[in-house]
Amino acid sequence: MTLRMAFAAALLALAGVGQASAQPVEPGPTLRAVRARGALVCGGHPGAPGFGAMDSRGVYRGLDADTCRAIAAAVLGDGEKVRFPILTSATRFTALQSGEIDVLPRTTTWSHTRDTANGLNFTAVTFYDGQGFLVRRTHNISRAQELEGASICVTAGTTSELNLADWGRSRRVTFRPVVFESNDETRRAYEANRCDAYSTDASQLAGIRSALSRPEDHTILPDIISKEPLAPAVRHGDDQWFDIVRWTIFALIEAEELGVTQANVEQMLTSERVEIRRLLGQAGDHGPMMGLDRRWAYNAIRAVGNYGEVFERNLGRGSPVGLPRGVNALWTQGGLMYAPPIR
Structure with missing residues (x-):
């Protein structure tokens, strides 16, 4: 192989680096x-x-x-x-x-x-996403810190349950968790007024609010207490x-x-x-x-x-x-x- 041929072969090899190859998988x-x-x-x-x-x-x-x-x-x-x-x-x-x-x-x-x-x-x-709070407007609550002494609905086995406990400890907010096995049970409990607030991912709260009989009677607080990718x-x-x-x-x-x-x-x-x-x-x-x-x-x-x-x-x-x-x-x-x- 001449020097020119060897140089050309090297260029071809380099040109192939990073290119897709049709190997059967x-x-x-x-x-x-x-x-x-x-x-x-x-x-x-x-x-x-x-x-x-x-x-x-x-x-x-x-x-x-x-x-x-x-x-x-x-x-x-x-x-x-x-x-x-x-x-x-x-x-x-x-x-x-x-x-x-x-x-x-x-x-x-x-x-x-x-x-x-x-x-x-x-x-x-x-x-x-990030975890938030859904509340009734009649409670006149504008920030999560005002949930002191409130009952908060949350679903078992979720990051929401753990985040809520961490948030209460770190912000020194005392609340009563009302825990249910499924999201559907949690939603129904909130609708039935068994708790003062509902806490889960803010995007889910927006969806839940949209499905309530009177969405305008409920609001999502601006506080986000976690990272939820x-x-x-x-x-x-x-x-x-x-x-x-x-x-x-x-x-x-x-x-x-x-x-x-x-x-x-x-x-x-x-x-x-x-x-x-x-x-x-x-x-x-x-x-x-x-x-x-x-x-x-x-x-x-x-x-x-x-x-x-x-x-x-x-x-x-x-x-x-x-x-x-x-x-x-x-x-x-x-x-x-x-x-x-x-x-």
């Missing part, structure tokens, strides 16, 4: 099980408007529900091939650990103990499935940043922008790297739209919940939603 245990079953199984919530709740036609709707539909579309090509067994706060983790479900979204906060001691891996944050979790030990769930979420965020929507995704297949071509499987082998079809992200976007569309439909200003994007806006718009590059 065998399905791991979870991907294989989902395909054999013909359906994704996601842990469902008994009723969290905007995240996971049955609509008037008996269809499970919400940000968590659409996240699961996106994963089903990425894996099976059809966003409707998903089931949502309803789980309580206490049973949701054992359902994932035992293999009863494939993914746990269900407004679950990513915390150190859950991530390390429970045999779970959290994938990507789908909503940045909500993220779908999977089991330890299956890195391929972890990648699939995480990168499907990232694909929805990336699609919003690139202007790819449910309505224009077909048209975008002919885009000349290399980032869009990689996202939609027109360039690179990013789907096959995870054992999926090249159009995994295209299928997910076609099923539910991009992250912004999912947010607005379920939680945004035009929805019954009526939340602003706030910190859940894209990083380019002052928010925290940021996806690593698909390349």
